[in-house]
Amino acid sequence: MVNLQNQSRNGQDVIEDKILLEVNGLKKYFHVEKNQILKAVDGIDFTVLQGETLGIVGESGCGKSTTGNLLIHLLDKTEGTIIFNGLDMDKMTKEEMRKSRADIQMIFQDPYSSLNPRMRVKDIIAEPIKTHTKLSKKEINDEVNRLLDAVGLDRSYGNRYPHEFSGGQRQRIGIARAIALRPKLVICDEPVSALDVSIQAQILNLLMRLQKEFKLTFIFIAHGLPAVKYISNRIAVMYLGRIVEITTKNELFEKPMHPYTESLVSAVPLPDPTIRDKRERIVLQDDIPSNLNIPTGCRFHSRCPYVQDICKMKEPSLSELEKGHQVACFFPRNLN
Amino acid sequence: MSEDKILLKVENLHTYFITETGTVPSVNGVSFEMNEGETVAIVGESGSGKSVTSLSIMGLIESPGKIVNGKIKFKDKELNKLQEKEYRHLRGNEIAMIFQEPLTSLNPLFTVGNQISETIVLHQKIDKKTARKQSIEMLRHVGIPSPEKVYDSYPHVLSGGMRQRVMIAMALSCRPYLLIADEPTTALDVTIQAQILNLMRNLSKKHGTSILLITHDLGVVAEMADKVIVMYAGQVVEYTDVFTLFREPKHPYTKGLLNSTPKFFETDEKLESIEGTVPTINDMPKGCKFHPRCPYAMEKCVVEEPQIMTRFPGHQIRCWLYEEGGN
Ligand SMILES: Nc1ncnc2c1ncn2[C@@H]1O[C@H](COP(=O)(O)OP(=O)(O)OP(=O)(O)O)[C@@H](O)[C@H]1O
Ligand SMILES: Nc1ncnc2c1ncn2[C@@H]1O[C@H](COP(=O)(O)OP(=O)(O)OP(=O)(O)O)[C@@H](O)[C@H]1O
Ligand code: SF4
Ligand SMILES: [Mg+2]
Ligand SMILES: [Mg+2]
Numbered sequence: 313m314v315n316l317q318n319q320s321r322n323g324q325d326v327i328e329d330k331i332l333l334e335v336n337g338l339k340k341y342f343h344v345e346k347n348q349i350l351k352a353v354d355g356i357d358f359t360v361l362q363g364e365t366l367g368i369v370g371e372s373g374c375g376k377s378t379t380g381n382l383l384i385h386l387l388d389k390t391e392g393t394i395i396f397n398g399l400d401m402d403k404m405t406k407e408e409m410r411k412s413r414a415d416i417q418m419i420f421q422d423p424y425s426s427l428n429p430r431m432r433v434k435d436i437i438a439e440p441i442k443t444h445t446k447l448s449k450k451e452i453n454d455e456v457n458r459l460l461d462a463v464g465l466d467r468s469y470g471n472r473y474p475h476e477f478s479g480g481q482r483q484r485i486g487i488a489r490a491i492a493l494r495p496k497l498v499i500c501d502e503p504v505s506a507l508d509v510s511i512q513a514q515i516l517n518l519l520m521r522l523q524k525e526f527k528l529t530f531i532f533i534a535h536g537l538p539a540v541k542y543i544s545n546r547i548a549v550m551y552l553g554r555i556v557e558i559t560t561k562n563e564l565f566e567k568p569m570h571p572y573t574e575s576l577v578s579a580v581p582l583p584d585p586t587i588r589d590k591r592e593r594i595v596l597q598d599d600i601p602s603n604l605n606i607p608t609g610c611r612f613h614s615r616c617p618y619v620q621d622i623c624k625m626k627e628p629s630l631s632e633l634e635k636g637h638q639v640a641c642f643f644p645r646n647l648n
Numbered sequence: 649m650s651e652d653k654i655l656l657k658v659e660n661l662h663t664y665f666i667t668e669t670g671t672v673p674s675v676n677g678v679s680f681e682m683n684e685g686e687t688v689a690i691v692g693e694s695g696s697g698k699s700v701t702s703l704s705i706m707g708l709i710e711s712p713g714k715i716v717n718g719k720i721k722f723k724d725k726e727l728n729k730l731q732e733k734e735y736r737h738l739r740g741n742e743i744a745m746i747f748q749e750p751l752t753s754l755n756p757l758f759t760v761g762n763q764i765s766e767t768i769v770l771h772q773k774i775d776k777k778t779a780r781k782q783s784i785e786m787l788r789h790v791g792i793p794s795p796e797k798v799y800d801s802y803p804h805v806l807s808g809g810m811r812q813r814v815m816i817a818m819a820l821s822c823r824p825y826l827l828i829a830d831e832p833t834t835a836l837d838v839t840i841q842a843q844i845l846n847l848m849r850n851l852s853k854k855h856g857t858s859i860l861l862i863t864h865d866l867g868v869v870a871e872m873a874d875k876v877i878v879m880y881a882g883q884v885v886e887y888t889d890v891f892t893l894f895r896e897p898k899h900p901y902t903k904g905l906l907n908s909t910p911k912f913f914e915t916d917e918k919l920e921s922i923e924g925t926v927p928t929i930n931d932m933p934k935g936c937k938f939h940p941r942c943p944y945a946m947e948k949c950v951v952e953e954p955q956i957m958t959r960f961p962g963h964q965i966r967c968w969l970y971e972e973g974g975n
Contacts, residue, residue: 371837371838371839371840372808372837478925478926478928479694480925481925508693508694508864508926509693509864509865509866509905509908509909510693510904510905510908510921510922510926511693511921511925511926512908513907513908513909513919513920513921513922514908514921514922514923516919517919517921535837535838536838537838537912538867538909538910538912539910541910541912542910542919565912575839576838576839578842579838579839579841579842580838580867580912581841581842581845581865581867581868581870581871582867582870582871582911582912583866583867583869583870583894583906583909583911583912584870584894584911585870585871585873585890585891585894586891586894588870588871593842593846595839595842595843595846596839596843600807600837600840
């Protein structure tokens with residue numbers, strides 16, 4: 313079992329020893345122009361425990377959103393298994409499938425385009441309840457009010473339309489809709505990237521409060537490390553369709569083992585001018601290779617400062633090098 | 649300090665957009681100075697007027713926008729009195745600008761080399777062959793691998809990081825005194841961002857180029873800036889050196905901003921957040937524009953607008969809390 317000992321306060325008391333989601337060998341290939349195959353997600357394995365927040369970070373195009381979209385069935389997988397709440401999604405009955413769809417919800421990056429502009433806020437929030445339950449009109453209305461309270465919006469806002477709200481408020485609406493069915497798992501795909509800094513903290517704190525209140529499990533996708541670090545218990549780092557490292561957040565930031573993670577952590581601009589000349593930055597020189605033409609061997613080798621011959625020929629597999637710390641690298645850093 | 653030479657002085661700048669639905673006071677009384685060789689960062693929320701301020705300096709405000717009041721002095725020139733022809737010569741020569749999305753500022757129909765050498769030829773009287781050589785040198789200088797190849801490439805085949813480097817190469821090819829960089833790394837990944845920031849820092853050190861850096865990332869500010877301008881709702885609310893700003897922020901908005909930024913290496917932090925929402929033009933509050941969100945707001949803040957004043961040496965603040973220069 314994964315070591316969650318050195319966890320921060322968030323979620324600590326609600327993380328259970330139960331695996332809610334297990335993903336094995338998950339792949340998504342897209343057939344694109346000129347008969348090429350784009351390997352957006354290329355064989356990933358991970359588990360998510362009940363009540364925890366798993367962060368997924370990595371640069372643009374590495375397959376984060378595709379992973380999320382596979383989990384909510386917005387996309388069909390090319391290969392692999394997804395086991396949710398003990399059930400293999402490929403072997404679910406219709407009823408189990410319907411239930412799992414209600415149990416996994418998503419919050420999107422862009423609160424502007426993900427809300428129907430012609431619907432009132434209360435109808436947006438009520439929509440999933442109407443589709444999935446048999447509650448009466450009155451009951452639905454009460455529930456919508458409770459949800460508005462929960463996300464910190466005035467009940468009277470229910471009668472307005474999305475365009476009347478700021479980005480942060482729209483994100484609150486999106487969150488209310490996502491938790492309306494009391495899902496088990498919520499996938500947050502860059503939920504704060506489009507928001508102002510002062511609003512980002514509001515939304516992060518709101519998500520953490522709701523997690524406790526509604527016993528939610530989160531997958532939190534972002535390419536900004538500070539937000540991911542703040543909200544996650546464990547973090548998976550993706551590179552070109554693969555997970556290259558996965559461990560608890562403190563471990564990841566204190567002793568990153570994959571050279572890519574190491575460079576990511578060293579590259580994050582920190583809000584403290586007194587340390588700027590003292591920090592050692594590992595600057596990656598090359599630009600990112602395309603996922604139409606993934607390098608042989610370790611897919612990071614073309615940018616890796618520590619590359620050796622073997623890295624160009626063999627692909628390292630994700631293995632547990634220390635308890636609860638998995639890395640895919642032949643020459644891991646910071647090993648005890 | 650007495651040797652500091654003022655390069656740019658913006659005084660009481662007002663830039664408004666006069667639209668059918670009303671007047672948008674995007675920049676509403678902005679004043680600041682920057683010295684030669686300095687990097688000054690402007691931070692603030694979306695819509696606070698950062699880009700409009702920089703476009704005003706560049707003379708690129710288009711109708712229905714208009715500088716309705718204020719002065720912009722650059723070296724010995726008063727920019728807002730320049731003829732368009734003089735301005736055009738200044739742009740790309742003495743002042744250069746790079747934007748967030750380099751693809752929109754590069755012409756997709758021409759090769760990278762074509763565009764760089766054109767700028768060089770335009771501003772220095774040299775022949776095409778020399779311009780080509782200089783361009784390739786410049787591309788190499790900004791860390792582009794195989795610059796000869798990139799010289800003949802079209803912008804769309806380059807990655808985001810490469811395009812931004814091309815933009816920087818173009819901007820710097822004429823050795824400007826001032827480089828205005830509007831969110832130059834916002835669209836890029838962290839590792840690429842680190843490269844670009846590194847590049848800008850080195851170029852500024854080497855050539856003494858002043859940089860006006862617009863960003864909403866306090867991490868980027870802390871890494872790059874000598875001084876920081878904090879904007880809120882079209883106004884400067886705080887202006888001081890970077891160390892003072894992070895150590896002792898004074899304006900309640902700046903304090904809130906710093907408290908809502910993850911510190912990253914602290915393990916058990918709790919972020920505070922500034923409650924409420926950023927005001928829009930339609931609900932711009934009277935008095936201090938920050939008062940509806942300010943935890944320290946007093947009666948006076950609701951009715952009367954504070955002016956920006958030097959409250960401590962080298963530290964300007966727009967807030968009633970510091971009326972008597974107290975703490
Ligand atoms: N429907 C699609 N058809 C073809 N290619 C796709 C499709 N969706 C995604 N891709 C490609 O798959 C790769 C992974 O995309 P994905 O959106 O998962 O990246 P991401 O990690 O979420 O990036 P970002 O941080 O930019 O959101 C990219 O190269 C993308 O262009
Ligand atoms: N062409 C225009 N017409 C009307 N209003 C405009 C125009 N350009 C800018 N504005 C308004 O001016 C205000 C300031 O805009 P500006 O682009 O300077 O913000 P900013 O601080 O750069 O924000 P961001 O961080 O989102 O880039 C905004 O309210 C914006 O809507
Ligand atoms: S003037 Fe008043 S409302 Fe404005 S920031 Fe200062 S204390 Fe807050
Ligand atoms: Mg994405
Ligand atoms: Mg802007």
